[in-house]
Amino acid sequence: MGETGPRKRREDEKSIQSDEPKTTSLQKEVGLFSGTCIIVGTIIGSGIFISPKSVLRNTEAVGPCLILWAACGVLATLGALCFAELGTMITKSGGEYPYLMEAFGPIPAYLFSWTSLVVMKPSSFAIICLSFSEYVAAPFYSGCEPPQVVVKFLAAAAIWLITIVNALSVRLGSYVQNFFTAAKLVIVAIIIVSGIVLLAQGNTRNFEQSFEGAKISVGAISLAFYNGLWAYDGWNQLNYITEELRNPFRNLPLAIIIGITLVTVSYILINIAYFTVMTPTELLQSQAVAVTFGDRVLYPASWIVPVFVAFSAIGAANGTCFTAGRLIYVAAREGHMLKVLSYISVRRLTPAPAIIFYGIIATIYIIPGDINSLVNYFSFAAWLFYGMTVLGLIVMRFTKKELERPIKVPIVIPILVTLIAVFLVLAPIITEPAWEYLYCVLFILSGLIFYFFFVYHKFAWAQKISKPVTMHLQMLMEAVPPEKDPE
Template sequence: MSAEDSMPKEPSSRKMDVDQGIPMLEKKDPEASNDPKQIEDSGEGIVLQQKLSLVNGITVIVGSIIGSGIFVSPRGVLAGSGSVGMSLIVWLLSGIYSMIGAYCYAELGTSIVRSGADYAYIFEAFGPFLAFLRLWVECMIVRPCSQAIVALTFAAYVIEPLFPDCEQPDVAVRLLAVVCIMVLTFVNCASVEWATRVQDVFTYAKLLALALIIVTGIVQLGRGEVEYFKEPFANTETDIGQISLAFYSGLFAYNGWNYLNFVIEELKDPYKNLPKAIWISIILVTVVYVFTNIAYFSTVSPEEVLGGAAVAVMFSKRLYGVMWWCMPVFVSLSTFGGVNGILFTTSRLFYVGGREGHMPKILSMVQIQRLTPMPAVLFMGLLSLCYLASSDIYALINYVGFATWLSIGMAIVVLLYLRWKRPEMHRPIKVALIWPIIYTIVTIYLVILPLYASPTETGIGLLIICTGIPVYIIFVAWTSKPKIFDRYMDNMTTFLQKVFMVVAENKKKD
């Protein structure tokens, strides 16, 4: 008999959670699917539910990858590669590189079925310290900054039709970005179904926008608009450093291919659906990206792309006449879905960090009626809003951009390490070792190159990473803190639990 069964029943509809010591409401409607009592009786307890289908998994990946990258990265790729032909090769190779990484993550995700992706994998293999540094940089800087940037891109494109020939008011752009983040924070707090539905709808919208560009480009090529393809490799860059910068821009546009691993505990039948979702998504995105860039160059010259033009907007102004405004609208839909994808997956990273004791405990708790990680979602949303006030968030992302590849590369090293240390480990998917080896070698190149090409920015990035060391020592490693500090944290956690009606994950034991 469980501890709960031995407790005297109270006449009211309230009971006490014995682990948390706070009230937990029971719904009177026993048919409600999100009733915590019903979930406990079914053998699941208070946990995040497996509600993501294969289609949801595909839209999480595709929706997270296709954000602002395909609309802003063509300039960086072309500048680094030097020619139209080489830029298309960079787009293709960036997709193949991402596909290899995703393939390796399929083995990691099905052998270590824990949300948090590379944070969870690094924790499993190399312990809490390196995992915490990964969590620190990703959660406190990279993800909220990225979300703020994508939200600003959304806002800029939404009001583009209102200011076609003049500069957009900065205050209006930032306020609209605030609204975007707040709306999606509410959606993600309210329901996993709502969040996935938003992701589904806006993923379809962004694919429709890119399909429109691709079809229009095919029509242009059919009409003989091939001027910029006659000498595709003229002026190709030979400096390996510049080529590397082209790959950085290309890979930025593919960023997000590993996001489904962050929410794998909520994926139905992960052993089957994770690899399927990864393969379908990466192949789809690679094909779409390459053909979208071909379409761009059927109409927009390389000089105009390098001049900083908004490629998609210029493309639409030249070909769609009075309907040119549809492209900024489609781009805004794309970035809106991108913000949702970042928020949905990153909140789960906060959630797992709180569960492992690397983040405040409140972040690892689930709303008992909505069964969403509400505190983690709110924290991510508020942190992103803070970065909207900064004018240097783009520089900040550049400072720590290499840290992303460092951590992803380290996760692939985990695969090699576990093959050596735990050969008997259950692996539903087992990749050929050549693929993680190739991925690791390329990642080492991507990490080391900035030390040579941009030593100042890389040094600042390393300092930002190192700020996590004292935080880890004080808040994680130091276990004998003064009792007054522990009491304060406990009281604050209890207060926030009562405010948000959240409890710690509570899986029912057999």
């Protein structure tokens, strides 16, 4: 026992002095605090500063609006508990991808990776960075809207700054996440504390008769949920980096419960704060709800609000990039994407090719991108696969009984989440049909064509195209395949 320490040090020194590289696999660098910061940092982004108007527009009253924000938090918590069981039962990175693979086989898993790669994740990244750029540009164009060229240029700059940071280092990405999470909690605390002070001073008139004029139609409720849940999106992000999470059986559920509870309470209190200084009509007419709040409450220090809102958006974008790159990495490792996307940087030990590819797709989205259309497009596709994934949990209770389940939620929870997901997918189509939903379905199904040619049959001509591309990209990025797949 006494010689173990010195011998170990000598071996370590010899290893350092040798030319052998570190094991080229993802490193367990993320602890409970960083994991909680990833959840909070990814969820609290631009959503809480954009969605209140849309939620109120569809409910048309303060009372139902606040109830819906709480209901969205409950749904996110129930969904996250289902994902906690999946994440500790199948300890692979990639979120929904390995779960769908285990429950339903390669085709649903491939369709998810295809849709997530080209619709959900990059559109989410683009939405957040567009929101960031609008808040950054607004002070320089007082009294008018910033030019779209300026907004999109700033959004592209934000995308590539975050992409480079996450491609360079897992630890650097975590540090950036922790910093911006702390910064966004500052603005959240400022708004909440200001709201509590105003309530204590008797500013409660907007909460009187708070259910008068409320909408109760199925279509209005479903669209309100779409916008509210957009602000909560990110509740499942920690499942994308399970392989890099220290002690996942303990830290995954703890980070989920702590993070989502913090977010839900914060969102309700922020909305209450908004209504202490704005009537529903004033809130709907506001160009930027948080900025209007700051102008009325914090003047002459109202400049704090757009600065910290921008920090909040950057933190959310960083968390999205950090986790989404792992989805592409895992899908490519399974042979469902270009092989080079499953490679790891020799120098940095990060899935750099996957992260860079993700940045390219997100940049394409901001060119024609409109925030509202991107939110609807994203939400429809997201809840289609959230529901399918939770349904897979129910299926595996019967088909994969041998799998160890360190966390096992009551079966009623995944059943309830699946039914709500079906409602969220079908209700907007039935009550307010739009071409966007049809386009989204057709686009998802078009992934079967690529699966048939490049994955299932692997035709020789497809291999001739992909091999030289993989070789040149591998040399350019100094990336190699991981030495071993996780058990």
